[in-house]
Amino acid sequence: MSSEVNPSLSIINNSSNNLISIFRKPPVLGLLIIVLMFCEKMLMHSFTVITLYVLPEPWKWIIPAITGAIGMWLVVRGMGRDEVKGSLLGYTGGFLIWVSWMESAMPIIGHGANIPMVPAADGGTQGGFLGEHVFMQASGVFCIMTLIFIMFNKDVRCRMLLWIRRALRMDASVLGKPTQGYRPNVARVAAFEYFFVTWFMYVLMLVIVDPRTFGLHHPVTYTLCALVVIWGLYLMYKQTQQREVGLSIRYGIGATGVAWFIPECAQFYGEFYEFYLYANKHPVAMTIVLFLFIAILRLLWLTPINEKTQRSL
Template sequence: MEVQTSNIEDQSTKDKGQKSKKIYPWRAIASFLLVLFTMPLGHAIMILMEKFMDPTAVHYAGFTMGFVGLIMVIIGVFVKGDTRQTLWGLIGGLLFWTGWVEFLFLYYARRYGVPPEIENGQVVTKPEYLIMPASFGMWMMVMTMYIFSTKNGCDFITWIQKKCFGKRKQQIVFQPMTRHTSIVTFMELNMMLWALYLLLMFCYDKNFLGDHHPVTYLVGVSCLVGSLFMFKRQLFLASWGANIRMAIATVIIFWTPVEILGRINFFHEFWVEPEKYTFLMVCILIAFIFLLLYFWFKASKRRKFRSQ
């Protein structure tokens, strides 16, 4: 599921894989785990920075983090190799989201004194997430551009285009944008994180549903089932880069029921107290770095082999 544009080579590889019924379990599992590990690590980084850094330093660090992420994504445009470009877009996108989205929401929530949502004496929703739904209009603005202005590889957007445009689809969205894999990955990650945060905030809001509402549970179950079907499709992707990009969508959808279950205290979210679970968090970090290096050297080896 890619938000930016379609990849003809990846799509061809995927189609061939589905016709031959050949699956690539290690590639799918490794890609899924690589992206999955970023979820608790991202939460832990924010929490540790808030706990152990001065508020002013947090905001400067967050802004710097977002800027570094943007630079990494831009560097990825000029890097050779689909997998490498994907990795630059993934890491850069994560830093961008954390620094220039979440920390900026945090800054303005603190600056204007937005209170957290408290239940039974505990904070259940931080101020920065309470104001995030105000960005719904901007999210729709970007989605409108994608729906009406580009032929792309996102199944969800393609489905909307078919339903809205019907036979006129080829006339309205007859060509893709200029494609840079790093930018594709960056936009996919940020648009999906943004969309799922908006969905969760809508579900948690008692003015609409509430975290114990049956519809909220249905959203969680639907995302869990959907992520299984997405992972099944991921198994047929022979390209490492395409597998990682598909894993981004799969993991974000999979993480939605995890967030809901944590919200209703079905299990303890250890990543919200990383200082108490140091060993576990370090193990996740080591596993993430190992997979990242594995993908990087795998791409280097393949590129070196092709150049001979």
């Protein structure tokens, strides 16, 4: 039996590896993560609609309870892993916890507290608040206060909080020097970031379109929406410049969390059809979304890791 390596087979393998490596370098890496996380947002919206409005009791509460527990388990499993797998497990666990425990708990709180609905300013179907939306908007006070105290942490790595600190001239002389050699647990960081970015953007959107202030059709609302859209587009551009896979995943959580405001805003004004809210009517489209999500997730999971730095090669 010949032990010689087939040259053509080697060329094919090398070409395949080179092609795959392109997907883990900028700008393709950042674009893939944007697609991954946009697909996740669509799937999570479908999950919320199914659990809240399709499943009968008690399954509409049992399924989210189990899903959230799986999310928490994934975060724990990600602790101590390398930058890529830890970030992916933290991110996946974070969105499962939010879409199950948070999204399911808000209607219970809204209905249990008998929080009244707020009708749309123009009497239409867009821009009104359910009781849970009123509750979520009010929780923004606690979100902001918590973020302020997180910002005071000398070892915080959040780009937005670091930018605010620089703007306020809060340097090491005020907060103390960052801990030398400190490496945060990336799974916890990714899950925590997903939770707070989603919470903050949810509150921000509700504040902007609040029918009790300006409502949807007001120059102030148009201006604020435009500013957030520009912010989201800028962050997506910055996302395409990220070079390390683990860091790109964590940066993408914030970038996509802000950029998701764009389709949300567009649907308020009838410029975008949220097909993922009607998964039963669009099975082909949702199958494509699910396939893209799984395929990109697996591609990132198989990223080669530098054993010394625990980061992508």
